[in-house]
Amino acid sequence: MTEYLIKNGFVFDPVLKLKGEKADVAIRDGKIVETTEVKKPKVIDASGMTVMAGGVEIHAHIAGPKVNSGRIFRPEDKLFNTVPVKKNMRAQGGFSIPTTYKTGYAYAQLGYTTAMEAAMPPLFARHVHEEMRDTPILDEGAYPVFGNNWFVLEYIKNREVENTAAYIAWLLRATKGYAVKSVNPGGTEAWGWGLNCLQVNDPVPYFDVTPDEITRGLIEANEYLGLPHSLHIHGNNLGNPGNYTTTLDTLKAASGQKAKNKFGRETILHHTHVQFHSYGGDKWANFESKAREIIDYINKHKNITADVGFVTLDETTTMTADGPFEYHLSQLNHLKWVNADVELETAAGVVPYVYSPDIFVCGVQWAIGLEIALLAKDPMRVFISTDHPNAGPFTRYPRILKWLMSAKAREEQIKAFKQSDKVVNSSEIAGIDRELDLYEVAAMTRAGPAKCLGLSHLYGSLKPGVDGDVAVYDFNPEKEHTPDQIEKAFSSVKYLFKRGEKIIDNHEIVSHGNKRTLWVDVKVNENLQVMRDIQEKFMKYYTVTLGNYEVHGRHFIPNPFALEVDATR
């Protein structure tokens, strides 16, 4: 394999504590190595440019049944943005729900090399894997959803940690999944009857267990197994005025618990898209930001991480396993609604949405996302996301960087809101003058998510030994930039390397790389009760046989990469 030496760039790397110092980065055999270890490297002149590790996406909806429902039921999302076949590239289309090829190319162009699909319905795991297979360049993994799964509800109700853990291990293997995801715990099962659990102590109909018990039970099982990632939760009561108290209740489930794993992860609960969960007021008319309440709590509790879910002020497509929320949303905006309940496991909903800068609530949502990031004390624990495509498409990350890095850019946007005064009065964004630097950005987009995922041995830094994933941006941090210059520079990497292979050369995609599918292979003690329960539920309640449930074969996962965990005792 070709050796590379990326010379003279301004390097930002929280792991190596490089804050824009000029340094060289060497790649050999797919890995980052000491610069002395390359013999005849191809030299990339990065002088005057910014060099970082490849970006790591911790939460996006980019592959699988609900994403594809979004694509299929929104032909209008392809208007004016299709790109014809080119050398080295397949045809592309879609804005908020891009085709798989476009997804791979677009992340690469932003300097990202790894991405996690945030919600995989286990019964649809094959679909998720087929789409990931057709998403070039990126290493990807997917989180199966557990928070409304009948096995989990029953084991947790009976306080059977070992059984919960054994079932998780079995399902991760069956679906080739990466982590334990929980969406609106209990509420989505209630949605099977058209109901919901809005508060953490609302009992789940029939199962008689509460969202709080589910969250605590899943954290416990996750640490019992010692999985690479923590429990990844989308809490109850998403999107409603006044929901910040529910969010605080959800976060309290982590109190007093410690991470146990061999992957260097120090946190035990990841709360995703907290922007959607930081709302005050008790109706839309007095809607207000409670970002400070939420981020203060996260700042103080070092065993919690979060991603933001920034609102980008676009027309987009919302999609989540929070079935009742999507129904509720369609009742509010009267746009078309897809629902897909999944037997014994979960549900999903999809609804288009317009975050209009003319609407007061949208302006406040925009402010809340930015407040969370700007008030965060530890950028290694608060990550950049748009909950793609829920709060906006990931392709807007450069615009988010602009807002985070430039108070002037925020000021311009606030001025542009139709109800500017109301937005300012219902949030504190106008009073925040902090501007993030690239060191903090590197933590929020690379080193932080990699560590939280238990993947810092592969991604997130430029330390010798990790994968040769490197992004070079045409951006000189020593110069002054207008807000729009920031956005432009981070919209298209000059060079990108994935596992040592050059993917982007002078802004052009030159290779599809050799993407891997990440999954977690857990060994547990033989558990006859769980195996019997699995057989029984498949016999009686599933409509596929147990023999046809597990995903295997190269047609789904051509290039698997398993993280092994030994949880036997």
Add this chain to the structure above:
Amino acid sequence: MTKTVTDVICPFCGTLCDDIEVVLSDDGKKILEVVNACAIGAQKFHHAMAEDRPKKPRMKQPDGTYKEVSYDEAVEYTAQMLANAKKPLLYGWSSTSCEADSIGNEITELCGGCVDNTAAVCHGTTLIALQDVGVPSCTLGEVRNRADRIIYWGCNPAHAHPRHMSRYSIFPRGFFTGKGSQSRKVIVVDPRVTDTAKLADYHYQVEQGRDYELLQAFRTALKGEWLPDTVAGIPKEKIYEGAEVMKSGRFGIIFFGMGVTQSLSKNHNIDAAICLTKELNTYTKFTIMPMRGHYNVTGHGEVLGWQYGFPYSVDISRGYARYNPGDTSTIDLLLRGEVDAFFSIATDPGAHFPIDAVRRISELPSVAVDPFITPTTEVSKLHVPVAFVGIEVGGNAYRMDNVPIDCRKVIDPPEGVLTDEQFLERVLKRIRELKGVK
């Protein structure tokens, strides 16, 4: 000693039963018995054993007879035909694997062609409707475990999807439906007294082509508003009663078929049915699902969806995907004489298309890929026999509720016969050579 293969997936209809057992001869070469399948499904498996199956590609001669040719020649003819065409049309894809579908899409993209599946003649209208108003749906297991209101509208599963009612809807005992059919009320809407209608608690014998009116009348009745004395031949009392039956359930589902998708009003029928379902959700839980026909027509739509963003009738002749059914759909393209080569696979347009469209196919350079001789192969210039997907080779397929199930290989194909994937891979490779792309 015979050998039994279990958990076999039936490659017939969108019900995609996956509990079939196939008993093989001791050398593993012959299918002796097929257990659990419906009569049509079992017939599919036995058909694979037919002695007179073609085992080599057959090229039509000027005198109308066929001459056997090698697969190499078949690959060359197909690749030349597609590579040289200005706008080839690649149709079918509904009874093969998603992996084959995916290669077909890449070929279409490379050749600047159009690609379409059988939705164009059955549930395409459903797809248009859900692009208008969405679709609240669920997996079939939700129906099995929760549903106490089952509606079959414009479909006759007793004949077209024979195990649908016993596996998923009317009869099974599920988690919250322990009493099976006793816990359910069944409504059938069909102008005919079908075998399905005979099982119903309520049969609405709607006037032919008046489904739209009846659907809207149910929406009106839900709100308790005024109706004329009869709508679509149904007395208003029965309509109010039906609306009450729907509302009073805990979990309901409407299954609908070609009786509403391809009758007068087409996608507007489905719009109305989906809106009825949505409105029922303000009273209780309600869902709706199309009864998809070919076992993997759903899968081809999904693959097109993630690769191009549209579920059928995709025109890639400009290098990017366009979608405009009525314009980019197969029959319309054929009738307007817009395509200059026709490739069909895993379906039988010769048997299902209007005669003028079939005549167009016969006039074009054409290739038909199918394990058997069909009306389509007989109007095509080249017939390429292939392995039977789901019996002689595995591959992924999507059930009518979008659940993906990986089909199994049960026996080997006849010696020397390629699979769809193998044939398409070779064609793709050759087209790349002809076009000079790597």
